Amino acid sequence: MTNALNRHEAILTPDWELPPNVHAAVTTREFGNLAVHVGDDPAAVLLRRRQLQRSLKLPTAVTWLQQQHTNRVLRWPFKSAVADAAYSDLPQSVCAVLTADCLPILCCSDDGKEIAAVHAGWRGLADGVLQNALANFKTPAANIRIWIGPSIGAPAFEVGDDVRDAFVARHSFNAGYFLSQPSNKWLADLASIAADECLRSGVKGITKSGECTVGNNTSWYSWRKEKAVARFASIIWRN
Structure with missing residues (x-):
């Protein structure tokens, strides 16, 4: 596993080896909020979303998920619905998730034919959202690549027995x-739990961003640190 992220102002490119027809990006708080459900001006959010599509030269507009910490996966193309992961095996497709402490996880097959984006908070991860996303891939697990994006780091993620019990039960x-x-609490390493789950599923190519949303909330939105009513996007698309 490697820790990497190439810096480029408001939109960053993961330092993650991808097939020529697949691309990935993550926005920072400099780009602005991309969520419509957090009280921001809807017109301003829509403008940013259109700007994002133009900046990245996306093949199509993003169909944004209604994320609610479920383990549901939608196959592209889809109409916006409650789900926390999107998968595609079609050309000209885009998968994206919004986060502000939860894990954004991007997935890609070695041949570039299959992609997925996963929003994994602790509830969704404990309930199998990552496994459900990987189960959509026809590609063998050994030929899937994973990128785990900026999220709350272990030194900042203090949780109670309920969270630990949910993962240990799994x-x-x-x-x-x-x-x-x-304090009778626990510090949870959510990114490592996700990486280990991938490894035990047979996935070998795992890249971590190494970015903590709490420790570096000048770059990222963090709900835990500031109750941020905003989200940044992690996006993967194929030509």
């Missing part, structure tokens, strides 16, 4: 990703 080895605190 897999006993997840107990190793929770560090006990004097």
Whole structure:
């Protein structure tokens, strides 16, 4: 696994090896909020979304998910609906998720024919949203590449027994990703839980951004640190 992200102002490119027909990007808070459900001016959000499409030269407009911490995956093309992951095996398709502490996870097959974007908060991850997204791939797991984007880091993600119990109930080895605190709380390493789940599924190509949304909230929105009523986007698309 590697930790990398190429800097480029309001839109960043993951330092993640991809097939020639597949591209990925992540916006920063400099680009602005891209979520319509957080109280921002809808017209301003729509303008940013159109600007994003033009800036990235996307093959089509993004169909944004209505994310609600589920384990549901939609196959592109789709109409906007409640789901927390999008998958496609079609040309000229775009998959995207919005986050502000949760894990944005982008997936791609080695041959560039299959892509997916996953929004994985602790509830969705514990409930299998990442596994459900990977299950859509016809490509063997060993030939899938994963990028885990900016999210809340282990030093900042203090949780209670309910969160730890949910992950340990899923897999006993997840107990190793929770560090006990004097406050009877735990520090949870959500990105490593996701990476381990990928590894145990047979995925070998895993890249971490290494970015903490709490520790670097000058670049990223963070709900935990500032109750940010805004979201940044992680996007993958194929030609």
